[in-house]
Amino acid sequence: MTYRTLGRSMRTLASLVLVSLMAMGCVYPPPSGTAPRDAPALLLPVSDGLRLLEIDWGAVPLLELAPAWEKSYAQAVAASVAEHGRSVVAAVALPDGRPTALGYELFDDAGQLISRVMFTDRRYRASSVRLLGEGRWVAATKTELNQEGEFSIHNSQGRRQLVRPVQGWAVASGSRDGSRVAVLQQPRWGVSARLHLLDTEGWRELTSFRVRPDATVQFSTGGRMLVTDAERVFLVASGGEVLAEYLLPARLRRVVALSPSGERVAATTGGADSRAYVFNQAGERLVDLLLFFGGTNGLAFSEDERWLAVYDVGERGGIYLFDLASGELAWRSLFLAIEGAEVRIRNISLDPALRRIVAQVVVRRPGPPSVEEHFLYVAADDGRPLGRIFLGANLEVAMAGHGRMAVVTTNNLADWSGRVHNYVRWYDLTRLLPRESR
Numbered sequence: 001m002t003y004r005t006l007g008r009s010m011r012t013l014a015s016l017v018l019v020s021l022m023a024m025g026c027v028y029p030p031p032s033g034t035a036p037r038d039a040p041a042l043l044l045p046v047s048d049g050l051r052l053l054e055i056d057w058g059a060v061p062l063l064e065l066a067p068a069w070e071k072s073y074a075q076a077v078a079a080s081v082a083e084h085g086r087s088v089v090a091a092v093a094l095p096d097g098r099p100t101a102l103g104y105e106l107f108d109d110a111g112q113l114i115s116r117v118m119f120t121d122r123r124y125r126a127s128s129v130r131l132l133g134e135g136r137w138v139a140a141t142k143t144e145l146n147q148e149g150e151f152s153i154h155n156s157q158g159r160r161q162l163v164r165p166v167q168g169w170a171v172a173s174g175s176r177d178g179s180r181v182a183v184l185q186q187p188r189w190g191v192s193a194r195l196h197l198l199d200t201e202g203w204r205e206l207t208s209f210r211v212r213p214d215a216t217v218q219f220s221t222g223g224r225m226l227v228t229d230a231e232r233v234f235l236v237a238s239g240g241e242v243l244a245e246y247l248l249p250a251r252l253r254r255v256v257a258l259s260p261s262g263e264r265v266a267a268t269t270g271g272a273d274s275r276a277y278v279f280n281q282a283g284e285r286l287v288d289l290l291l292f293f294g295g296t297n298g299l300a301f302s303e304d305e306r307w308l309a310v311y312d313v314g315e316r317g318g319i320y321l322f323d324l325a326s327g328e329l330a331w332r333s334l335f336l337a338i339e340g341a342e343v344r345i346r347n348i349s350l351d352p353a354l355r356r357i358v359a360q361v362v363v364r365r366p367g368p369p370s371v372e373e374h375f376l377y378v379a380a381d382d383g384r385p386l387g388r389i390f391l392g393a394n395l396e397v398a399m400a401g402h403g404r405m406a407v408v409t410t411n412n413l414a415d416w417s418g419r420v421h422n423y424v425r426w427y428d429l430t431r432l433l434p435r436e437s438r
Helices: 003-023
Strands: 052-055 069-073 077-081 087-093 102-108 113-119 126-132 137-143 148-155 160-174 180-187 193-199 204-211 216-219 225-228 232-236 242-247 255-258 264-268 275-280 285-290 295-301 307-313 318-323 328-335 342-351 356-365 371-380 385-393 396-400 405-409 422-428
Touching (some): 069 087, 077 126, 077 396, 077 422, 087 422, 102 126, 102 137, 113 137, 137 160, 137 180, 148 180, 160 216, 180 216, 216 255, 225 255, 264 295, 275 318, 285 318, 307 328, 307 342, 342 396, 356 396, 385 405
Antiparallel strands (some): 069 422, 077 087, 102 113, 137 148, 148 160, 160 180, 180 193, 193 204, 216 225, 225 232, 232 242, 264 275, 275 285, 295 307, 307 318, 318 328, 342 356, 356 371, 371 385
């Protein structure tokens, strides 16, 4: 693919901004004119033409699924799962004779320990780890109370490959094949951060950019990198060259997403103009559709790029599914209002092979104390609900393998006896809905 062709992909984002500016405030009634949250006035009538499904959450079958395995910890724990769903890393305080020792444990999908690393060279008080390159690398950041520390990368056997000093924090992202790693170094203060692109063959730095500390990075399968912060969006080739750049203020958008191949860019806006857009590399607008007002308007492509889901749309956990082959809306769904609760969608995975969608749904019930009930919601590719799986309350969930695996972690406080009990649980959804069920 040529430089000229890639450059056009970012010009499509300029079109997105132009359309957003033209539509702001003139395509949807203002919030003050909408009905109360618990009234279904904003729901359009069900019809084939509108492709709208109204789903009664309480009527969705509750499915039983026990975790495939579980690991318990007497400390706070956080987990990161590989994209393919064949390994998970758990960041914990590991016992080495002192209570502040931090580290991680890497497990395969059967719960077998692959490697264990302890950060004992200094008295670190904060750490985080993330799996990169489908489990090939473990990126770790650890700091002391003054936020000084180091960023390091380990291979799957725990051998350290790279070490860099940190004054503040560092967040890493990686390409699917493990050949590229991007490290965002966030300072202790100020509004400017630095993004470093590394070649993992010899861990050579290819380039670095000044960005805002809120920057996010997405890689395509070919190694291209889409960087988004509060001010701009730019596309970077696998060699580090900036292919195109455009100013895109955060107030005009919710989410910008790069398709797995890098051939398409999707974006959503919010506020008075809540819309979804998709552009191809030629600059053609494939999708331009008004969304229900409210929500975070998240984006998820299927691996084959046939489908695009826009999720957490509106105030009732809406899902829109687009057929990118035709550019048409396949269907959209909303949950009926739940008395005394709010339904939100945190994440979605599309599985074309099994023809299903798996969403992480959170039902918030106000307190005191407030409670967040976490579910996996499974639907067929035509939007028909198949079931929901209750995972627990007030926890964290990560999905992988096109929604075929989920990892749950807790961060409970000490109980009445002073003990702390947390866990990492691995759920295998293929046990519940195998291929032959379709």
